[in-house]
Amino acid sequence: MTTPDTGLPRSDTAAEHRLHPMSWLFVLLQQLKQFILPLIVLLVFGRGDRNELWPLIGVGVLVVLSLWQYFTYRYGVAGDHLVIRSGLLERSLRVIPFARIHNVALQQSLLHRVFGVAEVRLESAGGRKPEAEMRVLRLDDALALEALVRRRGAVATAAVDAEPAADVLLALSPGDVLRVGLVSNRGMIVVGAAAAAVSQASPRALPNLAETVGEWMFGYAGEHGFGVGEYAATGVALAVFAVGALRLFSILLAMLQYYGFRLSESGRRLTVERGLLARWRTSASRRRIQAWTLYEGVLHRMLKRRSLDVDTAVAEDGRQQRALRELAPIATPQACDALIDHLLPRAAWSSLEWRELPASSWWRLFLPSLPIVLIATVALEWRLGAWGLLALAWLPWSAFKARKHARRMAWCVNDDVLAVREGWWRRSWRFAELDKLQALTLTRSPIDRRCHTATLWLDTAGAGAMSAPLRIRFLPETEAVALYDALSRTLARRPLRW
Amino acid sequence: MTEPTLSAEASSAAGWQRLPVRARLLCLLGPVLPLLVPGVFGGVALARALDLWVIPLVTVALAVMLGTWIGLKQYRYTYWKLDDEGLAIRRGRMWQRETRVPITRVQHLDLKRGPLQRMRGLATLIVHTAGTRHSAVTVPHLDADDAERLRDRLGRQIDPDDDA
Numbered sequence: 001m002t003t004p005d006t007g008l009p010r011s012d013t014a015a016e017h018r019l020h021p022m023s024w025l026f027v028l029l030q031q032l033k034q035f036i037l038p039l040i041v042l043l044v045f046g047r048g049d050r051n052e053l054w055p056l057i058g059v060g061v062l063v064v065l066s067l068w069q070y071f072t073y074r075y076g077v078a079g080d081h082l083v084i085r086s087g088l089l090e091r092s093l094r095v096i097p098f099a100r101i102h103n104v105a106l107q108q109s110l111l112h113r114v115f116g117v118a119e120v121r122l123e124s125a126g127g128r129k130p131e132a133e134m135r136v137l138r139l140d141d142a143l144a145l146e147a148l149v150r151r152r153g154a155v156a157t158a159a160v161d162a163e164p165a166a167d168v169l170l171a172l173s174p175g176d177v178l179r180v181g182l183v184s185n186r187g188m189i190v191v192g193a194a195a196a197a198v199s200q201a202s203p204r205a206l207p208n209l210a211e212t213v214g215e216w217m218f219g220y221a222g223e224h225g226f227g228v229g230e231y232a233a234t235g236v237a238l239a240v241f242a243v244g245a246l247r248l249f250s251i252l253l254a255m256l257q258y259y260g261f262r263l264s265e266s267g268r269r270l271t272v273e274r275g276l277l278a279r280w281r282t283s284a285s286r287r288r289i290q291a292w293t294l295y296e297g298v299l300h301r302m303l304k305r306r307s308l309d310v311d312t313a314v315a316e317d318g319r320q321q322r323a324l325r326e327l328a329p330i331a332t333p334q335a336c337d338a339l340i341d342h343l344l345p346r347a348a349w350s351s352l353e354w355r356e357l358p359a360s361s362w363w364r365l366f367l368p369s370l371p372i373v374l375i376a377t378v379a380l381e382w383r384l385g386a387w388g389l390l391a392l393a394w395l396p397w398s399a400f401k402a403r404k405h406a407r408r409m410a411w412c413v414n415d416d417v418l419a420v421r422e423g424w425w426r427r428s429w430r431f432a433e434l435d436k437l438q439a440l441t442l443t444r445s446p447i448d449r450r451c452h453t454a455t456l457w458l459d460t461a462g463a464g465a466m467s468a469p470l471r472i473r474f475l476p477e478t479e480a481v482a483l484y485d486a487l488s489r490t491l492a493r494r495p496l497r498w
Numbered sequence: 499m500t501e502p503t504l505s506a507e508a509s510s511a512a513g514w515q516r517l518p519v520r521a522r523l524l525c526l527l528g529p530v531l532p533l534l535v536p537g538v539f540g541g542v543a544l545a546r547a548l549d550l551w552v553i554p555l556v557t558v559a560l561a562v563m564l565g566t567w568i569g570l571k572q573y574r575y576t577y578w579k580l581d582d583e584g585l586a587i588r589r590g591r592m593w594q595r596e597t598r599v600p601i602t603r604v605q606h607l608d609l610k611r612g613p614l615q616r617m618r619g620l621a622t623l624i625v626h627t628a629g630t631r632h633s634a635v636t637v638p639h640l641d642a643d644d645a646e647r648l649r650d651r652l653g654r655q656i657d658p659d660d661d662a
Contacts, residue, residue: 125628313628438603438629444594459629469631484598491600492583496628 016076019137020117024066026136029111031062075134080152082122084132096131098152100124102288103314103323106142106281113279118142122149123323125288125313125461146283150269166266169339170328177258180329181251183299183307190249258329263339270343272324284324286343287497288312291432291460291470294336298425305330308339313462344433347417354410354421361474362399362406364447369398401425411472413483418458420472430470432460434490435497442484444477454480458487514577514588520618521639525573527614528638530565537561578637580648585625587637599635603627607649611642621645625652 072088081097103123112118117136124131137145172180198205259276271283291311300306308328327343328336340349373394380388404424411420419431441457448454454477458470475483517525538561541554577588584601588594608624615621621642625635640648 438627439597439599439632439635441595441597441632443596446592449594457631459627459632461628461630463630484596488583488586488598488600492602495602 016074017137017141018074019070019134020115020141021070022115022117023136024063024070026112026117026119027066027069028062030135031066032059073134075132077148082132082148094132096122096124098149101131101149103282103284103312104146104149105283105323106146106279108139108275108279108281110277112136113277118281120145123314146281150267150283166264166271168262168264169270169342170261170263170331170335172258172261172329174259176330177254177261178251179303179305180258181254182247183297183303183305183330184250184254185246186253186257187246187249190253191246254329261329263327270324270327272326282324284312284314288314288324289343290436290462291430292340292344293467294340294429294431296333296427300330303330304332306333306336307331308336309467311460311462311464311467344417346415347431347433348414349417352412352414352417352419354412354419357406357409357411357472357474358476359403359406359409361451361453362403364451364474365405366399366402369394369402373398406474409473411475413487418470418487420470422468428468430468432458432470434487435494436460437487437491438496440484440487440491442480448477452477456480456484514579515644517573517576517639518620518641520641521620522570522573524614524618524620524639525576526566526569528572529568530562533561533565534558576638578640580651585635585637585648585652587635597632597635599625599627599632601652603629604652607653609645609649615639615642619643623648 068088069086073084073086075082075084077083078095080099081095082101084094084096086092086094101122102125103121105121105123107119107121108117115136116139118139119136120132120134120142121130122132122134134142134145195206256276256278258274261272261274264271264273265286268286269283270286271281273279273281289310290313293309293311294306295309296306306328307326307330309326310324312324314323328339331339337350340347373391376394377388377391380391382388401424405422408424408427409422411418413419413434415434417431417433418437419429421427421429438459438461441459442454443457444454451474453474456472456475460470463469472480472483537557538554541557544557545551545553571591572589575589575591579586579588582601584599584603586596586598588596605626605628607626610622610624611620612622619642620639623637623640623645625637627633627635637645637648
């Protein structure tokens with residue numbers, strides 16, 4: 001958005017703020033990130049050939065550009081909107097109404113914390129890029145800006161202490177953070193990233209490592225000629241070691257990301273703070289929440305915990321840590337229910353009347369696993385002979401799971417929310433306010449038509465590609481059509497509020 | 499080229515509307531063209547391998563037939579409806595799919611007219627919502643006047659005082 005600098009008269013802008021004086025350093029670092037490794041390699045391994053210092057000129061140019069940005073970037077408040085000026089040759093003036101800002105994200109890396117500054121991103125719904133990205137502001141300036149958005153720019157002069165005190169809705173203890181690590185598979189990310197980094201550095205490193213380790217292990221095993229029992233024990237021990245290492249990584253990562261997690265509410269805005277070394281602080285209005293997901297996996301159940309996530313309609317670009325996503329990374333079922341009841345008081349979450357779906361449709365949940373298991377069996381049989389038939393043992397388990405799942409499936413709707421419950425082994429509850437629903441779709445597959453059922457899909461904004469859809473499966477046709485019509489009437493009456 | 503398509507306004511009570519007959523050819527081209535590519539290449543590849551140059555003719559004919567069949571089905575089983583609640587589109591027969599965009603959920607609208615569509619007085623209407631999975635609901639090959647009427651009617655409903 002580049003508009004000529006003729007929009008607002010300068011006097012309209014109450015006070016002009018600048019970026020932090022050190023901001024050029026952070027802009028520079030950001031831009032250098034992709035050059036830094038080759039540069040170091042050049043400097044260290046260069047054979048004293050002067051030509052290899054040419055890239056330094058590029059760095060110099062980057063420094064100038066960063067300084068340039070610092071000197072030309074300023075923001076101020078005019079009435080109920082934020083005004084951002086930037087550019088020296090090509091002037092740009094951006095006006096962002098406070099009401100349009102859905103999400104305010106403050107991010108502090110370790111270096112930011114050393115300098116007492118923070119990176120601020122203001123995001124509106126949709127679009128790929130944030131409305132404004134300020135790299136970097138002094139922490140108190142950043143917090144003041146956040147407060148300003150919260151009050152929608154009103155009474156910019158009011159003292160900070162005049163704000164409603166923030167109520168802490170949920171705070172994770174170190175023990176809880178440990179549990180987050182236990183139930184998550186974040187360790188995979190570390191392993192994946194490490195593998196990627198190593199193979200980036202040297203494409204042969206990983207295969208070589210695998211070969212060496214394999215040779216060493218099998219050579220050792222071959223020399224000593226252990227029995228089947230020892231091999232099995234070794235296999236189990238290796239598996240335990242791998243799982244343990246993965247969990248350890250997960251716990252470490254959870255500690256870094258979730259230490260000091262605190263969900264607080266002040267006025268209508270929810271704020272999440274977390275992080276051990278780098279700190280994140282995200283805040284969004286309660287109203288911006290589009291859909292909710294309550295999840296309980298097997299490990300969750302063993303620890304008697306659940307997690308509560310929300311979708312917000314914010315441009316995300318796949319960077320989850322920015323948007324307000326997790327209201328409770330882990331909490332007891334009671335705490336989750338209390339949180340929902342508190343944030344959605346009209347939904348009457350704890351007294352919803354769940355309507356179960358016909359459990360007789362369990363075989364339709366079982367159906368998809370049939371071809372997969374059969375193919376796997378054929379493949380294994382071909383490789384291993386009769387042992388491959390063991391794969392068929394998955395079928396009874398799958399049928400059992402499908403039956404349990406079908407018995408737990410339920411949905412409910414009242415004047416304010418629509419909720420769907422699914423899963424048995426891994427349970428999930430997904431719900432959204434009726435005011436946040438978008439398009440409705442009713443689908444009928446050939447099997448549906450035979451069984452006189454239908455699937456109702458409900459669309460909400462901001463749902464991730466990976467998140468479970470909000471849909472009611474295997475709904476008896478008459479009920480489905482009635483619900484579809486009723487919802488369509490309701491939605492047409494009520495304006496979208498997002 | 500005139501045919502008795504009722505206007506959207508007049509027959510909204512009557513219910514579902516079909517696509518105009520003029521749209522049939524375009525509905526056919528939709529699936530035929532993409533199928534022709536594998537038809538031609540696959541046929542030529544097979545013919546080379548087997549040294550049997552009838553194969554491309556057969557595969558191309560098959561592709562055209564299959565595409566025509568799909569296209570005709572799509573043409574026949576696409577219905578749309580505009581009422582006080584919003585726009586509804588019903589598609590498919592084997593896999594039936596009915597999508598409804600409540601009038602209050604319309605974010606913005608696109609009206610597209612390709613050269614072939616312009617020749618036949620047709621237009622494609624795309625209704626955008628803020629949703630994720632159905633963020634763009636498409637009604638292909640509508641009668642151009644109907645499409646414009648739909649656009650005006652749905653566009654008028656977009657809440658002017660969206661105070662976020």
